[in-house]
Amino acid sequence: MSESIVYWLQQTLNALQLGSIYALIALGYTMVYGILTMINFAHGDVFMVGAFFCFIAAVYLGLPFLPTLLLTMAGAALLGVLIERLAYKPLRNAPRVSAIITALGLGLFLENFTLALAPYPKHIPALLENVTWDLGGVSVSSLQIIIICLSLGLMFLLDYVVHRTPVGMAMRAISWDKTFVPLMGVPVDLIISVTFAIGAGLAGAAGTMYALAYPVIDPYMGIMVGWKAFISAVVGGIGNIRGAMIGAFILGGVEIMVTAFFPSTYRDFVAFSLLLLLIVIRPYGILGKPRTQKV
Amino acid sequence: MSALLRSGWEWFIAQRWLMMVFLIIGFVLAFAIPEYNLLNKYVQLVMMYVGINIILTVSLNLVNGYMGEFSLAHAGFMAVGAYTAALLTQKVLPIAAHPWLFPLAVLMGGLVAAVLGLIVAVPSFKVRGDYLAIITLAFLMIVKSVIENIDYIGGPRGIPGIKKLTTLPWVFFWVVVTVWVVRNFVYSKYGRGVLSIREDEIASDLMSVNTRRVKFMAFMVSSFFAGIAGGLFAHLLQFISPRVFDIIKTTDVLIMVYLGGIASIGGSILGATAYTVLLELLRPSTVAAMLAWLPAMVFDPLNEYVISHLGVWRMVIMPLLLVLVMLYWPRGIMGLREFRWFVPKRDMEAHHCLNKPTGGSHDAADGR
């Protein structure tokens, strides 16, 4: 193969890896937005706590990969539900800004609480034997394959849950209408908690994978990754699950391409400029639908 | 007893002329304290930070509280003001004349920030709420990124060794200007336009409010003072870099705004002061000093581990405090209420509420 094709394939693979991590986090943003029309700004930090859960499970409990992943997901899901019940639920009828502020505050709390317990960056041991294959010049690592496949698997599972199961139907119903759906016997509180659990669980999975791919973790790692995931959700059309996945892969691709051709300091600049451009051209994202206000 | 206190407070709050007296005393003190070292250097420094935070909080409240938008760009405007002012004093203006050219540099910082504020106002015509939050966030990130990529202004390393030109009188002066101008703006047709946009933008437009012009003005005034605060901040910290003007900086200001209360200048002053002072009180050295009387077995001030952790835990407590405030006062401590001295007499009388506090934005509320 010619060198440039190899180079492109290599970068595409890297983009897929980054994109799938963004996608897993973006799903949490978009699901919560879909059901509560609220941006859960603490979500990036749930992802960070997930990475630390992974660290605890791997180092202190000495668990292998799969139990670590499951434990991390469960822990993150629990954290998500806890946040929802304690902080967001009482604010459901308050001005929306209070919920946003609470979310920001919770994010800071999670960051600093983790920092207080773990003042120095942690190193995650390799949980999986990493084999690198050379496919015609493109180097493919087993870790990359696992991250991409696992993410795609989780996304398809989620898509199935949302579109094909009663719980998913209830979620979609609540996102349409919060006044009458409860009257039809849908347990709104439960469904909202389930939504948070799923979103946070996926962020936990993302935390594990991120920790495996970039094995030094620190309490502030969730901020930037969280914002990027959030951009992905917006690019795809916030509230739309498939949109979040598409947005994440687009953003991952753009970021990898920018770092491939420009100094890496341009990465955020391009990512955010892209976001601005997209909002100007298509304010409601790729798959989102414009909402009109009735007068 | 409490009835007596209450009527005493009522009497006090009705004496509007006292405001002028306090203002003059404030100016005299602002000059006297550094001149005669009435307070130690550390307390003076904290006072200046309180002042800068008041400027930031009052100005952000205009957009986030009064107008009800959600802007995250404040640290960006601050950065622009800081860099403009610092470049002027470090590279452009003749060094010998500094003390007198300093206010000019700060003013320029404010003006440049105001121009950028106009640009950020444009997307707010079309989008609101969450989408505007993202746009303003993107603006903040782009400002940071641009600064990082310009070598002339130090790139990611920033500008070190800025002259310390920010003094207590200047901070006090700018706080007074900010409060006065923002208060004037709020109690004018434009300010009422801002409030009506928060309540119902379409209805506001249909009640003859030129919503675009009002938004332009609100963003301009808000970013102007953020720029001013940035200039003061740069010449106090004596070092600026893109990292200083992080999303965390914006979050700090947001906390002060929503802690103090939305759509309230009095609330913003309260929020900024309380937050800054509380953070300082919880600083490791101060906590250590406060706990020094404890036996060494309980608290050992020489134990570095314990000391360093005090600093982290305060960062845990503050956001928790914010969450608690939001749960119990969703609009902040003085949300939608105003300290009476800031309400023009004309407005107070028109609302027939010289004595009783009522609802609404022009409410007479006392600072308790």
Next chain:
Amino acid sequence: MTLLTAVKVKHYFGGLCAVSDFNLQLHYGDLMGIIGPNGAGKTTIFNLITGVYRASEGSIRLRNTELVGKTPHQITALRVGRTFQNIRLFRDLSVLDNVRIAHYAQADYSPLEALLHIGRYRREEQRIIENSQRLLAIFKLEHLAGETAKNLPYGLQRRLEIARALAIGPELLLLDEPAAGMNPNEIDLLMEFIQWIRTEFKLTILLIEHQMKLVMGICERITVLDFGETLVEGPPEVIQNHPKVLEAYLGEGPVG
């Protein structure tokens, strides 16, 4: 003399035609009603006149000014006031401020004068307060000036909304279902009231209403709208027995 003319106004929402052929001529001092079944496009007409929507085709002229293409605040500043089907007050603001906000276009001072509270600011603010208090007094709301709008009972909120619309200093007043949620007694009072403000403020009134009692009782002319099209126009007696109207309202029987 003609105040408002709408000629062949069309409006589409996406591909859906909400208003297909609307024509109207309103003279100074008229009191005209728009009736029609639900979804006939009545409120859309108001939104087109006030510039919330931009008409896809056709022309709407106020005096000699074309309104199509103007923004709501420009149109409002041409002295067009309106109320809303579902009350849209500035809920968290005081009653006085609700009325004061509507003085925006009349307040004659510059941004600089506002920021520094100098020059014309004081005089204009004083005038606005006095005018607002006068309006509130007319509507018997003056003792509630400092009250938050959302705390008023429903009836008073309706009144405040009309007061706010009058603060614009309108020549043309658009009332969107002013009698919604009122009992027959209240409707009688409202009818008197509308007649009274009409003469007191020299208004031309266009109103949308479902309450036939009100429409037939006070409107001099009535336009019947169905599927976004002007069906018939004429005085109440003609409308009441017009076969096309009966057809549009099929099942409701003779009205009045």
